[in-house]
Amino acid sequence: MSVKAQELYVGTNYHPHDDKDQEKIKKDIGLMKAAGFKVVRMGHLAWDSYEPSEGRFDFKWFDFVMDMMNKAGIKVILDIAIRPAPVWLHHKYPSIDVTSPGGVAQYPNHRYMDDVGDPMYQKYAVRYADTLTKHYAKHPALLAFGVDNEPGDGPISYSETVRKRFVVWLMKKYATIDNFNTAWATQRWSRRINDFDEVGLPVAGEKNGAPEKILDFRRFISDEVNQILFKVLDRVNTNAPGVLTNTNAWYFSWMRYFDYSEIAYSGKMAREGCGYYPGNSLTTNWGVMNANFVISRNQFESTNPFWCSEFTTMTAVPNSIRKSAYATLMYGNQMVCGWTWQSMWSGEEQYLEGMLDWDGTPNRKYEEYKKIATEFKKIEKYFPYKASPEVGLAFSFPSQIASSSFPEAQDQQLQSCWNLFHYRNMDSRILEISKSSLKYKLLFVPGVTVMDETTANKIRDFVKNGGTVVMTSNSGVVDETGKVFASTHPGRLSDVFGIRVAGYEETEQMNEISRASLRGKKIELNYMGKTIGTESSRYDVIESKGAEILGSITSLDKDYPIITANKYGKGKAIYVGLPASGEVLGPLLDKLIDELGIKKGPQVPAGVMARQIDKNHFLYLNVTGEPKEIPMNGKSESILFDKSYDGNFTVAPYEPEFIEIK
Numbered sequence: 001m002s003v004k005a006q007e008l009y010v011g012t013n014y015h016p017h018d019d020k021d022q023e024k025i026k027k028d029i030g031l032m033k034a035a036g037f038k039v040v041r042m043g044h045l046a047w048d049s050y051e052p053s054e055g056r057f058d059f060k061w062f063d064f065v066m067d068m069m070n071k072a073g074i075k076v077i078l079d080i081a082i083r084p085a086p087v088w089l090h091h092k093y094p095s096i097d098v099t100s101p102g103g104v105a106q107y108p109n110h111r112y113m114d115d116v117g118d119p120m121y122q123k124y125a126v127r128y129a130d131t132l133t134k135h136y137a138k139h140p141a142l143l144a145f146g147v148d149n150e151p152g153d154g155p156i157s158y159s160e161t162v163r164k165r166f167v168v169w170l171m172k173k174y175a176t177i178d179n180f181n182t183a184w185a186t187q188r189w190s191r192r193i194n195d196f197d198e199v200g201l202p203v204a205g206e207k208n209g210a211p212e213k214i215l216d217f218r219r220f221i222s223d224e225v226n227q228i229l230f231k232v233l234d235r236v237n238t239n240a241p242g243v244l245t246n247t248n249a250w251y252f253s254w255m256r257y258f259d260y261s262e263i264a265y266s267g268k269m270a271r272e273g274c275g276y277y278p279g280n281s282l283t284t285n286w287g288v289m290n291a292n293f294v295i296s297r298n299q300f301e302s303t304n305p306f307w308c309s310e311f312t313t314m315t316a317v318p319n320s321i322r323k324s325a326y327a328t329l330m331y332g333n334q335m336v337c338g339w340t341w342q343s344m345w346s347g348e349e350q351y352l353e354g355m356l357d358w359d360g361t362p363n364r365k366y367e368e369y370k371k372i373a374t375e376f377k378k379i380e381k382y383f384p385y386k387a388s389p390e391v392g393l394a395f396s397f398p399s400q401i402a403s404s405s406f407p408e409a410q411d412q413q414l415q416s417c418w419n420l421f422h423y424r425n426m427d428s429r430i431l432e433i434s435k436s437s438l439k440y441k442l443l444f445v446p447g448v449t450v451m452d453e454t455t456a457n458k459i460r461d462f463v464k465n466g467g468t469v470v471m472t473s474n475s476g477v478v479d480e481t482g483k484v485f486a487s488t489h490p491g492r493l494s495d496v497f498g499i500r501v502a503g504y505e506e507t508e509q510m511n512e513i514s515r516a517s518l519r520g521k522k523i524e525l526n527y528m529g530k531t532i533g534t535e536s537s538r539y540d541v542i543e544s545k546g547a548e549i550l551g552s553i554t555s556l557d558k559d560y561p562i563i564t565a566n567k568y569g570k571g572k573a574i575y576v577g578l579p580a581s582g583e584v585l586g587p588l589l590d591k592l593i594d595e596l597g598i599k600k601g602p603q604v605p606a607g608v609m610a611r612q613i614d615k616n617h618f619l620y621l622n623v624t625g626e627p628k629e630i631p632m633n634g635k636s637e638s639i640l641f642d643k644s645y646d647g648n649f650t651v652a653p654y655e656p657e658f659i660e661i662k
Contacts, residue, residue, distance in 0.1 A: 008380040009335040010325075010373035011039035011074070012355060013310060016065045017049035018345065024360070025065055028341065031362060033072045036373035040069060041309050041337050043079040044149045045111060048086035051128060059135050070141035077246060077309060077337075079146035080132055080232055082125040083154065084111045093120040099159035101203050111348075112154025117165055117224030122231065129232045130239065137240035144244035144271060145236045146309065147229060152253040152260070156221055158201050167196050169220045183481040184212045211402065215450075215482035218401045222258035233268045246271040248309050249298045252400075252411060259397035261432040264300035274298045275310035275339065276328060282320040282654055285623045288327050289422055293415050295331045296430050297395065305334035305384040313338050313354050313365045319654055321365065325372050326621045326656040330425075330611045334384040336376075338369050379639055379658050382617050389427035390598045392440040393417045396432070399449040402482055406449075406474050407537035408579040413446035413472055416580035420589055423582070425601025425610045438462045441596045445471040446580040452480035456492035463496055464569030468596060470588065471497065471573070472580045473504070473540045490575070497573045498547030498566030504538045516555040525562055527551035527587055534584050540577030547575070550588075563588065604630055608651065616661045622651040635662040 012032065016025055032040065042065070043050075051057050069076050090096050090108040096118045098106045106113055114121060136142055174180040177193065186192040191210065193199060202209030202217050209217075229247075236245055247269060251260035263269050274294050279287035299306050308328055312321060325336045340354040355366040399410040414430065421428040429440070434454045443462055448455070448471070456476075463469055476490025485491030489501040507521045516524055521535040527550060539553060542561045551563030562577045563584075578584055593600060602610040607624035617639075622628045627650045636645045636659045651657045 006381045006383065007038075007334070008329075008376040008383050009039040009075070009307075009337070010369060010376055011037040011041070011335075012338045012341040012369070013041045013044070014341045015046075015344075016042065016062070017046045020061050022064060025068060027360070028356075029068050029072050029074065031356075031366070032074055032341075035366060035370040036377065037074060037369075038373075039075045039077065039143060039335060039337060041077040041079065041146065044081050044146065045084065046079075047081045047084070047128060048088070050132065051086065053088055054092065057131055057135075066136065066139050066141050070139070074141070075143035076139075076141045077144045077146050077307075078132070078136055078142060079149060080129045080236070082129060082148050082228065082232060083114050083116065083151075084108065085114045085121060085125070089121070089124055090114075093118070095159065095161045096121045097159070098155050098157040099162070100155075101158045101201075103158065105159075106155070112150075114154065115157040115159065115162060116228050117221070118161065122228050125228060126231050126235055129235045133236050133239040137243060142240075142243060144246045145240065147232050147236070147245055147247045147269070150248055150250040150253065150275070151225055151229060152249075152251040152256050152258050154253075154256055156256055163199070163201050165224070166201065166217065166220050167199050169223070170199060170216065171196050173216075184210065184216075185481075185483055211405075211478070212482040215398060215401050218257075219259075219398065221256065222262075222397065225256065225258040226262045229263055230266070230268070233263075237268065244270040246273045246307050246309055248273050248275045250275065252297065257397075257400060260298070261300060261395065261397065261435060264298070264302060265432065265435040269302075271304055271307045271334075272298045272300070272302050273307040273309040273335075276308040276324065276336075277310075277312050278320075278324050280312075280314060280316045280320065282317040282323065283625060288324055288623070289419065290415075291324065292327060292331050292422065293418050295328065295333060296418060296428070297411070297414070299332065299430070300395070301429055301431050301436060303386065306332045307335040307337070308333050309335060309337050310339040311336045313340060314352060316365065318364060318368065321368050322372050322375075323621065323623065323654050323656075325376075326619070327609060327623075329383060329385055329619060330609055330621075332384050332387055336369075336372060338365070375640060375656075382613050382658075385611060385613055385619075387427040387429070388599075389429040390440055390596075391421065391426070391428045391442045392431045392436065392438060392444070393428055394433050394443065394445045394448050395430050396448045396450060396455075398452075398480070398482075399447060402449040402478055403447055403474055406447075408447060408474065410447045410449060410474075413474070413580040416582065417444045417446045417585065420582060420585055425604065425608075426599075433458050438467070441468065441598055442592060443467060443469045444580075445469060445475055447472055447474040449474050449477045450480060450482070451476040451478070451485075451491045451493065453492065459493060460496050460568075463571035463573050466570035468572045468592060469574065470576065470585070470592075472576045472585075473538070473578055476501075493573075494545070496566070496568045497564065497575045498545050498568070499564050499575055500543040500545055501575075501577070502541040502543060504540050506538055507536055510556055513557040514555055515557060518555050522555075523553050524555035525551050525553045525584070527563055527584075528591070530587065532583055532587065534578070534581055536578045536581075538579075542575070542577050547573075550574075604628070618659050618661070620651050620657040620659075622653055622655055622657075625653045627652055630657075632659075636660060637662060
């Protein structure tokens with residue numbers, strides 16, 4: 001299916017299965033068309049609307065909706081709603097029910113209460129996907145098939161059938177019982193297993209159980225989630241070759257965090273996507289920043305356009321949705337698809353307010369989306385923005401699981417590194433080291449706890465061949481099985497960094513002997529002659545084995561080395577013995593940007609987001625309540641507001657600007 005590369009989509013999420021009244025559907029579509037909407041997302045969470053009982057498919061009512069959308073010139077993302085499974089399927093195969101860690105079967109009358117690894121679930125989910133995609137593959141309104149909805153959400157099941165599948169997974173992985181016992185360190189606490197069928201499940205998926213057991217269990221769950229997603233993707237690509245695929249990949253839900261990098265690097269998901277929920281505020285910016293981080297962590301290294309297939313409505317302050325929409329353009333987004341069209345009448349989200357009130361009357365959010373659609377049409381030929389990052393930020397699914405017992409999980413450290421570039425209006429790319437070609441000048445390794453041989457060798461080669469790496473604490477602590485390295489830390493890389501990490505200290509206790517009379521988690525360090533204040537629960541005890549000491553903690557009983565740099569091959573390996581934070585990494589980064597010749601972002605006042613879109617076009621967004629003057633030489637023209645500028649110009653509070661240099 002041909003889709004214009006240079007185009008922006010504005011639209012909404014629509015739920016015609018709530019009310020199949022054709023006259024209302026016609027009226028709704030008329031309002032969408034009047035707003036300039038190009039896209040609508042439908043079908044999510046609605047399997048039994050198409051298959052109300054086993055094998056009895058009813059598409060007639062939805063054919064009408066698709067035909068009306070086509071007539072209005074509105075494209076459709078049609079979700080393949082493989083979750084939640086219909087209640088009739090749960091009744092037929094109770095093994096699909098989720099079982100709590102305490103062994104109690106949960107009734108499935110809520111969303112995402114499905115054991116997606118269950119073979120009968122997968123059989124029926126793939127059959128449903130097959131039937132739906134065959135029926136709509138050639139419909140002229142179809143823009144893309146959506147694959148599942150928020151695939152990381154929903155509880156993990158701890159049923160006996162899950163345990164048996166886990167046993168099979170372990171047998172394939174370890175082959176022999178001796179390999180298994182070695183990997184799980186079963187000599188500890190008399191945990192030796194004599195037969196694979198003796199393996200039990202962790203009590204819960206995070207801290208309650210042996211770390212090796214938890215890590216393997218969560219890898220197993222991740223593999224099963226990916227398994228069904230790949231099966232559906234393959235069915236789409238078979239039945240509808242060339243049709244785009246998309247998902248709102250909430251893989252990092254606390255409930256069922258799984259390794260989405262498997263999908264992201266497969267090339268089978270044509271448009272990575274997410275739900276964009278920055279909160280309701282206009283004046284605060286942390287929500288927009290966090291939501292943009294979600295874009296980056298779903299996009300990984302894909303260079304395809306990104307789709308925000310859900311976008312905030314609710315009680316968002318006037319103009320805050322528009323502010324967010326422009327912010328996403330700087331991260332490669334191509335779609336702003338409002339959640340949701342109408343304030344809902346029933347169910348768990350019945351108090352969630354949409355673009356239409358409960359009686360179907362358009363409200364201010366409808367008008368705001370209409371304004372976004374009108375403005376995006378003026379600038380769309382220059383978008384979506386294609387980033388050109390020179391910096392990579394390492395994501396690690398096993399490290400996220402293994403770091404759950406630390407004060408800072410891996411994705412918290414990852415976001416702290418990402419924030420550095422957000423504030424500097426610079427592109428960066430989140431990546432999985434073992435899957436990446438690492439074509440960057442600078443690589444951050446933030447709290448990558450699990451250091452397998454492949455990852456370690458790629459970091460080693462990256463530095464040896466001239467790259468610069470910055471690693472933070474909690475990295476290289478355990479091997480791929482989840483056991484702490486009995487060798488020198490950071491495991492497999494101590495020679496590259498030229499250090500020995502002996503262990504860690506607890507800051508609050510060590511502050512009992514603080515020379516600076518600091519308390520709690522506060523510490524001070526000296527970096528290149530400058531004093532930096534920060535907070536950290538822990539700090540690493542570092543011994544130099546050839547590395548230069550760039551910074552030390554100076555507020556405790558004595559100086560403790562905390563930032564080191566080591567030359568290795570043609571490159572440099574920098575270690576920071578604290579979790580990633582802006583106050584510590586910021587000065588280091590600014591020095592590296594200059595040393596490595598990394599391209600800086602547009603020079604703008606603080607509080608302005610900016611990107612150079614191409615040679616002659618710049619996008620600005622003032623995210624503050626004060627007018628901001630943008631430095632500019634020569635003449636320029638505002639494509640958004642049909643103004644001409646000569647020299648510097650001002651962007652109003654909370655307003656965007658898109659200019660062309662003359």
